[in-house]
Amino acid sequence: MNLQQLRYVHEVARHGLNVSDAAEALFTSQPGVSKQIRLLESELGVEIFVRHGKRLAAVTEPGRAVLDIASRILGEIDNLQQVGAEFSAEDAGRLSIATTHTQARYALPPVIRDFMRRYPHVRLELHQGNPKQVCEMVLDGSADLAIATESIAGYEELVTLPCRQWNRCVVATPRHPILREQPLTLEAIARYPVITYDDAFTGRGQINKAFLGRGLKPRIVLTAIDSDVIKTYVAMDLGIGILARMAYDPAVDRGLGMIEASHLFESSTTRIGLRRRAWLRGYVYAFIEGFAPHLARRMVEAALSGGGEDYQL
Amino acid sequence: MNLQQLRYVHEVARHGLNVSDAAEALFTSQPGVSKQIRLLESELGVEIFVRHGKRLAAVTEPGRAVLDIASRILGEIDNLQQVGAEFSAEDAGRLSIATTHTQARYALPPVIRDFMRRYPHVRLELHQGNPKQVCEMVLDGSADLAIATESIAGYEELVTLPCRQWNRCVVATPRHPILREQPLTLEAIARYPVITYDDAFTGRGQINKAFLGRGLKPRIVLTAIDSDVIKTYVAMDLGIGILARMAYDPAVDRGLGMIEASHLFESSTTRIGLRRRAWLRGYVYAFIEGFAPHLARRMVEAALSGGGEDYQL
DNA sequence: GACGCTTACGTTCGTCGTAACTATT
DNA sequence: AATAGTTACGACGAACGTAAGCGTC
Numbered sequence: 034m035n036l037q038q039l040r041y042v043h044e045v046a047r048h049g050l051n052v053s054d055a056a057e058a059l060f061t062s063q064p065g066v067s068k069q070i071r072l073l074e075s076e077l078g079v080e081i082f083v084r085h086g087k088r089l090a091a092v093t094e095p096g097r098a099v100l101d102i103a104s105r106i107l108g109e110i111d112n113l114q115q116v117g118a119e120f121s122a123e124d125a126g127r128l129s130i131a132t133t134h135t136q137a138r139y140a141l142p143p144v145i146r147d148f149m150r151r152y153p154h155v156r157l158e159l160h161q162g163n164p165k166q167v168c169e170m171v172l173d174g175s176a177d178l179a180i181a182t183e184s185i186a187g188y189e190e191l192v193t194l195p196c197r198q199w200n201r202c203v204v205a206t207p208r209h210p211i212l213r214e215q216p217l218t219l220e221a222i223a224r225y226p227v228i229t230y231d232d233a234f235t236g237r238g239q240i241n242k243a244f245l246g247r248g249l250k251p252r253i254v255l256t257a258i259d260s261d262v263i264k265t266y267v268a269m270d271l272g273i274g275i276l277a278r279m280a281y282d283p284a285v286d287r288g289l290g291m292i293e294a295s296h297l298f299e300s301s302t303t304r305i306g307l308r309r310r311a312w313l314r315g316y317v318y319a320f321i322e323g324f325a326p327h328l329a330r331r332m333v334e335a336a337l338s339g340g341g342e343d344y345q346l
Numbered sequence: 347m348n349l350q351q352l353r354y355v356h357e358v359a360r361h362g363l364n365v366s367d368a369a370e371a372l373f374t375s376q377p378g379v380s381k382q383i384r385l386l387e388s389e390l391g392v393e394i395f396v397r398h399g400k401r402l403a404a405v406t407e408p409g410r411a412v413l414d415i416a417s418r419i420l421g422e423i424d425n426l427q428q429v430g431a432e433f434s435a436e437d438a439g440r441l442s443i444a445t446t447h448t449q450a451r452y453a454l455p456p457v458i459r460d461f462m463r464r465y466p467h468v469r470l471e472l473h474q475g476n477p478k479q480v481c482e483m484v485l486d487g488s489a490d491l492a493i494a495t496e497s498i499a500g501y502e503e504l505v506t507l508p509c510r511q512w513n514r515c516v517v518a519t520p521r522h523p524i525l526r527e528q529p530l531t532l533e534a535i536a537r538y539p540v541i542t543y544d545d546a547f548t549g550r551g552q553i554n555k556a557f558l559g560r561g562l563k564p565r566i567v568l569t570a571i572d573s574d575v576i577k578t579y580v581a582m583d584l585g586i587g588i589l590a591r592m593a594y595d596p597a598v599d600r601g602l603g604m605i606e607a608s609h610l611f612e613s614s615t616t617r618i619g620l621r622r623r624a625w626l627r628g629y630v631y632a633f634i635e636g637f638a639p640h641l642a643r644r645m646v647e648a649a650l651s652g653g654g655e656d657y658q659l
Numbered sequence: 660g661a662c663g664c665t666t667a668c669g670t671t672c673g674t675c676g677t678a679a680c681t682a683t684t
Numbered sequence: 685a686a687t688a689g690t691t692a693c694g695a696c697g698a699a700c701g702t703a704a705g706c707g708t709c
Contacts, residue, residue, distance in 0.1 A: 034423065036348055037674085053688060062676050067689060069674085077430030087682050087689045095433035099426060102625065106422045110347065113415050117390030120408035312415065350699085366663060375701050380664060382699080399707050400664040 036110065038073040039103040041066045042081055046100050047173070050082065050089040105310075111174060112312035119314050125154035126314055131167040131176035132159065133234065134259045136303065139279040140197070141180070144324045152316045163234060163258065171308055177317055179306035180324070182236045192336050193304045196325035200295035201240065202281055204264065205273040212290045219247050219297055226254040226272035228263050236301035240275055243298045264289060311337060349423065351386040352416040354379045355394055359413050360486070363395065363402040418623075424487060425625030432627050438467035439627055444480040444489035445472065446547065447572045449616065452592045453510070454493070457637045465629045476547060476571065484621055490630055492619035493637070495549045505649050506617045509638035513608035514553070515594055517577065518586040525603045532560050532610050539567040539585035541576050549614035553588055556611045577602060624650060 040059065045066065048054040052070075056063040074081050081096035082089045092100065118126050128148075132141065137159055145157065160167075160176055164183050170176035172190055179185060185193050203222060205211050214221045223244065230237045237256075244251050254272050257263050260280035267274040268288045281291045305321060305328075307313070318330040353372065358379065361367040365383075369376040387394050394409035395402045405413065431439050441461075445454065450472055458470065473480075473489055477496050483489035485503055492498060498506050516535060518524050527534045536557065543550045550569075557564050567585050570576050573593035580587035581601045594604045618634060618641075620626070631643040 034349065034426070035674095051688080063688080064677085064690070064692095065675055068691090071690090077426065078434035079430050084689090085683080088684090089689085095429055098429045098625065102422050102425050102429065106419050106426075109415050109419045109422070113347070113390065113412060113419075116408055116411045116415065117392050121391035312411065348699095364663085374699095376663080377665070377667095377702085378700050381666090384665090397664085401662095401708060402664080 034073060034076055036106075038069045039106055041069050042073060042100060043103050043107055045070065045082075045089070046092065050091070052089065108174075108308060108310065112310075115312045115314055122154075123315060124152055126316065127156045127158065128314075128317060128320060129158040129160065129170075129176040130178055130180060130320075131162060131170040132180040133164060133167065133182065134161055134261075135277050135280060136180050136182075137161055138260065139277065140303065141324070144320070148316075148320050148323055151319065155316055163231075165233070168306055171306055174308075177307075177311075177313070178321070180303065181306070182301050182303050183233065183238055185304050185306050188306070190309050191306045192309050193306045194321075194325070194328055194333065194336055195302045195304050196328065197303045198300045199236075199303065200278055200300045201236075201275050201298050202278045202291050203273055203294045204267050204276050204281055204286070204289045204291050206268065206270045207288070207290045209270075209273065209290060211273050212292050214292070217292055217294055217297065219244060219249055222273065222275070222294075222297075223249045223251045225252075227251045227275060228255045228257070228266050228272040229253065229275040230260075230263070231256045231258045234258055236277070239299045239301050307333070307337060309337065313337070347386060347389055349419070351382045352419055354382050355386060355413060356416050356420055358383065358395075358402070359405065363404070365402065421487075421621060421623065425623075428625045428627055435467075436628060437465055439629065440469045440471065441465075441627075441630060441633060442471040442473065442483075442489040443491055443493060443633075444475060444483040445493040446477060446480065446495070447474055448590050448593060449493050449495075450474060451573065452590065453616065454637070457633070461629075461633050461636055464632065468629055476544075478546070481619055484619055487621075490620075490624075490626070491634070493616065494619070495614050495616050496546065496551055498617050498619050501619070503622050504619045505622050506619045507634075507638070507641055507646065507649055508615045508617050509641065510616045511613045512549075512616065513591055513613045514549075514588050514611050515591045515604050516586055516607045517580050517589050517594055517599070517602045517604050519581065519583045520601070520603045522583075522586065522603060524586050525605050527605070530605055530607055530610065532557060532562055535586065535588070535607075535610075536562045536564045538565070540564045540588060541568045541570070541579050541585040542566065542588040543573075543576070544569045544571045547571055549590070552612045552614050620646070620650060622650065626650070 041055065044055040044059055045052055048058065052066050053063045056066045059066065070081065077099065079095040079099070080093050081099050083091040083093055149157065160170055162170065164181040164185050167176070167179040167181045168185055168188050168191055171179045172188065179191070180196070185191070203211060203217065211217070211221060211225060229240060255266055260276055263274045263276060264280070264286060266272065275294065278293070278295065281289070283291070305324070318333060321328050321333055322330065354368065357368040357372055358365055361371065365379050366376045369379040372379065383394065390412065392408040392412070393406050394412050396404040396406055462470065473483055475483065477494040477498050480489070480492040480494045481498060481501050481504055484492045485501070492504070493509070498504070516524060516530065524530070524534060524538060542553060568579055573589055576587045576589060577593070577599060579585065588607065591606070591608065594602070596604070618637070626646075631646060634641050634646055635643065
């Protein structure tokens with residue numbers, strides 16, 4: 034048994050049981066992968082994959098156990114390399130963040146500016162995606178941490194920690210009547226066409242819930258994954274926008290008026306997600322604390338190593 | 347990086363930083379081990395061991411992290427082999443139990459008899475030791491599970507689950523006046539010389555505590571690790587014995603009288619200890635449930651994979 | 660001076676890639 | 685017919701063991 038074999042089965046599973054794809058992803062030959070998998074199977078004495086003739090069709094029951102363990106081992110191997118990097122060059126390296134547009138555009142900039150000042154030798158990578166993609170990136174190791182709002186819980190292999198709470202505002206063209214509603218109500222909003230976030234995104238769930246709770250059906254004319262897109266169409270007066278409060282800046286968004294809507298919706302919680310039992314570089318802890326000051330290193334460490342318990346904000 | 351290198355550093359650490367010993371234990375040559383360790387160090391870019399000239403003197407800080415991760419990886423490799431064995435021959439294999447004398451002699455026999463009847467192809471191994479040794483055996487993989495009473499908690503890498511509660515009785519020669527005490531008191535016991543368990547053994551802590559709580563100082567004339575030894579000396583009238591209740595059987599111990607003492611001491615809890623995140627063969631779960639019927643498979647699994655939380659009986 | 664780690668070197672075994680073959684869709 | 689996995693074989697490289705060298709205790 035060796036690590037290569039574990040990488041092979043892992044990658045084959047990840048590529049939908051396609052050995053050729055996996056081989057390509059691993060920069061090696063297809064027959065080599067095939068052979069090593071068979072060797073592993075014969076050493077363990079179990080079939081990992083169900084074969085239909087010469088094609089891999091499914092994962093056997095022991096195969097599931099093997100794949101599960103293999104991915105844990107590969108995760109620990111990753112940790113080993115992190116340890117090496119950390120101690121050979123404490124303040125240099127790479128930090129890969131997977132996050133949604135709203136976070137990247139409105140919540141992270143000041144945090145990242147401070148971080149880059151403090152750690153000039155860390156190369157930062159910002160990957161964008163929807164919450165699900167963001168989680169996947171962390172799970173498959175292409176990102177070190179996920180920052181997102183919705184559906185980030187529910188991944189067993191991910192540890193999530195609450196960072197910030199936020200809520201919504203309504204934006205509209207400057208002289209739009211919605212801006213004079215005192216107090217603003219859901220009913221008032223429902224009278225106008227609405228532009229807001231895509232489903233499965235940045236707290237869209239909370240918005241749906243609020244209207245549903247009052248038996249209202251807002252006329253949603255456009256959805257986007259991107260606050261800037263929403264603002265653009267609102268400025269064209271195609272509708273009023275329901276937006277993350279942090280995405281409105283009076284200095285920049287002079288073509289738009291804003292009215293608070295925090296009292297209408299449940300607040301959303303932005304969370305970071307980390308691979309369970311990950312070994313993190315020192316500067317990753319620093320970044321997390323910069324984003325959410327209550328998440329001191331030892332708290333994050335406790336959450337990473339511990340069970341499934343969830344912190345409350 | 348490969349698994350062999352991880353085995354090497356792990357074993358060297360376990361052998362007190364003696365490369366030669368480790369090489370012997372691994373059935374390989376000393377230069378080979380030495381070289382592979384240096385290769386690993388250079389690949390990770392950190393020194394794992396502190397070298398005084400040519401001798402290994404200590405573990406560096408990154409070394410501690412590396413050793414920690416390495417031992418987790420090796421544990422998972424072990425799990426992989428267990429998976430293989432389980433699915434290729436479900437009801438055959440090996441079950442290695444590390445336990446204390448009292449458990450092996452009085453608590454386990456009926457459990458083991460039933461187990462052997464149910465799993466005739468499983469080779470059973472019973473290792474004896476004090477609670478600390480018993481835990482070590484599980485940690486270094488020479489035993490699958492530990493069964494003991496005291497000081498089995500406190501090992502971070504061990505998951506412990508409560509199995510049975512038990513208490514003490516007092517034994518003495520058949521016509522000894524202590525047997526007529528109604529009710530039996532600690533003060534009465536303290537009037538006679540006492541023979542009981544060794545410190546750090548089978549619930550000896552509870553006994554000390556009870557006397558201390560009443561300001562009494564029993565005259566302990568002999569201690570043993572072994573209930574049978576205690577009974578032997580009690581039968582010779584060298585003192586009265588404080589014994590695990592389960593160690594007295596009127597049919598066998600006809601040369602001794604017994605009187606209950608459960609009301610005098612806090613009860614002790616026998617626990618099983620398992621390597622955290624171990625993958626256990628099906629029959630291991632069966633054995634555990636045979637010993638402690640409330641520990642169904644899914645409860646044990648939850649405890650193994652989960653965090654440090656402790657079940658209460 | 661004895662013990663213990665490292666360096667050097669030759670052999671062996673394992674791994675990888677190419678090419679030819681076979682099965683599935 | 686095209687796509688996907690296996691078998692066969694040859695080349696390269698990595699790991700191991702032996703023997704000699706060098707530092708500590």
